[in-house]
Amino acid sequence: xxxxxxxxxxxxxxxxxxxxxxxxxxxxxxxxxxxxxxxxxxxxxxxxxxxxxxxxxxxxxxxxxxxxxxxxxxxxxxxxxxxxxxxxxxxxxxxxxxxxxxxxxxxxxxxxxxxxxxxxxxxxxxxxxxxxxxxxxxxxxxxxxxxxxxxxxxxxxxxxxxxxxxxxxxxxxxxxxxxxxxxxxxxxxxxxxxxxxxxxxxxxxxxxxxxxxxxxxxxxxxxxxxxxxxxxxxxxxxxxxxxxxxxxxxxxxxxxxxxxxxxxxxxxxxxxxxxxxxxxxxxxxxxxxxxxxxxxxxxxxxxxxxxxxxxxxxxxxxxxxxxxxxxxxxxxxxxxxxxxxxxxxxxxxxxxxxxxxxxxxxxxxxxxxxxxxxxxxxxxxxxxxxxxxxxxxxxxxxxxxxxxxxxxxxxxxxxxxxxxxxxxxxxxxxxxxxxxxxxxxxxxxxxxxxxxxxxxxxxxxxxxxxxxxxxxxxxxxxxx
Numbered sequence: 001x002x003x004x005x006x007x008x009x010x011x012x013x014x015x016x017x018x019x020x021x022x023x024x025x026x027x028x029x030x031x032x033x034x035x036x037x038x039x040x041x042x043x044x045x046x047x048x049x050x051x052x053x054x055x056x057x058x059x060x061x062x063x064x065x066x067x068x069x070x071x072x073x074x075x076x077x078x079x080x081x082x083x084x085x086x087x088x089x090x091x092x093x094x095x096x097x098x099x100x101x102x103x104x105x106x107x108x109x110x111x112x113x114x115x116x117x118x119x120x121x122x123x124x125x126x127x128x129x130x131x132x133x134x135x136x137x138x139x140x141x142x143x144x145x146x147x148x149x150x151x152x153x154x155x156x157x158x159x160x161x162x163x164x165x166x167x168x169x170x171x172x173x174x175x176x177x178x179x180x181x182x183x184x185x186x187x188x189x190x191x192x193x194x195x196x197x198x199x200x201x202x203x204x205x206x207x208x209x210x211x212x213x214x215x216x217x218x219x220x221x222x223x224x225x226x227x228x229x230x231x232x233x234x235x236x237x238x239x240x241x242x243x244x245x246x247x248x249x250x251x252x253x254x255x256x257x258x259x260x261x262x263x264x265x266x267x268x269x270x271x272x273x274x275x276x277x278x279x280x281x282x283x284x285x286x287x288x289x290x291x292x293x294x295x296x297x298x299x300x301x302x303x304x305x306x307x308x309x310x311x312x313x314x315x316x317x318x319x320x321x322x323x324x325x326x327x328x329x330x331x332x333x334x335x336x337x338x339x340x341x342x343x344x345x346x347x348x349x350x351x352x353x354x355x356x357x358x359x360x361x362x363x364x365x366x367x368x369x370x371x372x373x374x375x376x377x378x379x380x381x382x383x384x385x386x387x388x389x390x391x392x393x394x395x396x397x398x399x400x401x402x403x404x405x406x407x408x409x410x411x412x413x414x415x416x417x418x419x420x421x422x423x424x425x426x427x428x429x430x431x432x433x434x435x436x437x438x439x440x441x442x443x444x445x446x447x448x449x450x451x452x453x454x455x456x457x458x459x460x461x462x463x464x465x466x467x468x469x470x471x472x473x474x475x476x477x478x479x480x
Contacts, residue, residue: 007140031249034165051218119177126183150175230371254333290414298418302425309429313436320452336391343398350405370401
């Protein structure tokens with residue numbers, strides 16, 4: 001577990017470094033184009049590829065041990081090619097009515113989306129599969145090499161050619177393609193070693209029963225992740241149409257800072273506490289499931305509240321350290337990103353309760369409601385509030401998702417909220433914000449890279465100490 005945590009922290013550090021580099025090399029307009037390209041790619045990947053990937057994860061060990069993995073991975077590659085053809089056809093036809101990425105040639109858009117569907121998907125299938133098969137060292141190494149090589153190739157392409165979003169993304173995908181080849185070779189080598197039996201080709205032929213089995217597993221997931229896409233990414237097209245690429249670029253950078261920081265927190269916390277949660281919810285005892293969720297929510301919600309408070313308190317310093325000066329204005333959007341991402345984490349915690357109770361249908365209504373309210377709120381608020389309206393709209397949609405998730409799950413599960421813990425944590429968060437404001441009043445706002453870095457280091461030490469004091473009891477219990 002320590003190796004995985006190290007890998008996640010190192011990956012987060014490189015990702016934050018990449019944020020500084022990309023904002024130095026690309027303009028806000030190009031960042032807006034890049035965000036639209038990523039949203040288009042995510043639409044196809046989340047809806048048509050992600051559910052199949054989850055099905056593979058469920059069957060991976062069985063297929064490896066039975067010697068079936070090679071043939072099924074061939075089927076998977078053929079499927080990805082089919083999805084790529086579908087995506088290219090759709091983008092070509094849709095572009096006749098609406099230009100999804102203004103200023104980026106359509107051949108570039110199609111080539112990059114298709115490359116992501118094939119190469120990025122294969123790389124992100126092989127590498128995590130190594131972790132699932134127990135080869136954590138290879139998983140961490142290949143993950144970090146992918147990030148580093150992608151960053152280097154993107155920088156070289158933009159530096160040698162033009163500061164354009166398509167060239168930056170091309171560098172990322174070249175790294176994914178290379179590492180997909182490397183990861184695939186390593187994965188199949190280990191899969192061959194772990195094979196226990198040789199299955200006949202006849203048992204691996206595609207038939208109607210198998211297709212319907214995969215379809216029954218995947219269609220609810222596809223609907224769920226597409227609704228998540230609508231909630232979290234569809235707003236980008238509205239913003240581009242209403243107030244332009246520059247405004248979109250500034251917002252997604254500010255939001256991205258919060259998403260990166262909260263992502264680091266979430267990955268570390270979940271590494272410790274999700275295994276404990278699933279262990280306690282293995283039984284069908286509803287009371288035990290409720291108590292396990294209460295313990296998980298106490299740890300996750302309280303530490304999340306403190307983390308969000310600190311991110312908001314040091315948002316200007318974070319911008320000075322992680323962003324180029326032409327993006328300093330994005331610091332005002334870090335707060336809204338923190339609120340929206342915190343809502344996502346909380347809704348994810350509620351989803352765990354539904355997973356434990358094997359009643360994921362309860363998640364459909366909250367997902368639909370959030371998918372409707374997010375673009376609606378953004379559309380209405382941007383007209384009067386400009387870019388701030390984007391953040392307010394996403395934060396409000398997140399709040400709606402939390403409330404609807406609580407109401408939907410409370411009808412079937414005994415949702416025990418850690419109100420006392422949250423009250424004390426709220427007071428601690430207010431103290432931290434007040435202390436930060438007092439420090440700014442006494443010493444002034446940090447307006448240089450070095451001063452901001454020193455301030456962030458000091459604040460980070462305080463945050464780590466507070467989180468350790470809050471969570472040490474739960475961590476000891478999990479370790480034991």
